[in-house]
Amino acid sequence: MKLCSIITVNFNQPAVTLDFLKSVRENTKDQNVEVILVDNGSREDHEESYRLAYPELVYIRSEKNLGFAGGNNLGIQVAKGEHLLLLNNDTEISGNLIETLSAELDANPDIGLLSPLILYFEQPEIIQYAGFTEMNYLTCRNEGIGAMEQNKGQYDLDSRETGFCHGAAMICRRKDLEEAGLMAEEFFLYYEELDWCEKFRKAGKKIWFTGKTKIYHKESMSVGKESNIKTYFMTRNRMLFIRRNTGSGNIFLFSIYFIFIACSKQVLMYLIKGRYDLIKWVFKGIIWNLSNAKNSKKLGFKI
16 A cells, blocks of 8 residues: 555644544554644644654644644655645545545545545534535535435445535645645635645546545534634635635626625624624635635636
């Protein structure tokens, strides 16, 4: 089996990261893997504990938080594997994950990015991800396939093209990554994996899902469901994604819909909920895009 580099990013979650490393160690025995942990500007350095959990660990510490994309890009640049698997640190894996994902890549050279079935860690009988529908670029909306369904094995034999991969678990070949480029770091948080999928498509590759293996995701441990940072980056990056990946006509129509309908609805919802603290972050997300209108087509970074 080709060497697979597993890359994960930690930001102030030492206990979760230790559980991740233990899961990887237990489920990749005698497999050809390297594990790269990027500590992304955490307040405390737990390198010693991480190495106790995974002695062969490749540990990289960044003094500043580079965001999801920047942290993963840092790990990618030191990875030695022919296959690169990006895994959230709040996941735990199954025993056949690496070999199954690698086999899918070897069997289909058209695959650029590939994600497995994702189940909720606390409720492993419930599906979080079994693929995504295609994007409606006028509204920047799509839907999750299988989301919140009970897992009865209905996707276990699936191996198919899908709209987008899931950022919690994505694998690719090094040679395809060198063609598509690294993740765009201007996203910082949210939408970067969707943008990355678009970059692989532009490089002539397909986005793929397989239900033949799975991971377990401890969802919403990194950022609160209704926080300032999530409101800002979800607003900002939804608009940035459209600006980077569609033409001027679509950008114009989307902007009208997004600013005057979607964001107005969001502000109204916050008023009803009494979350007045979040309203300004919606406007800050819009204003960032208007202030950075000339920078929408940056292609990110190459290896």
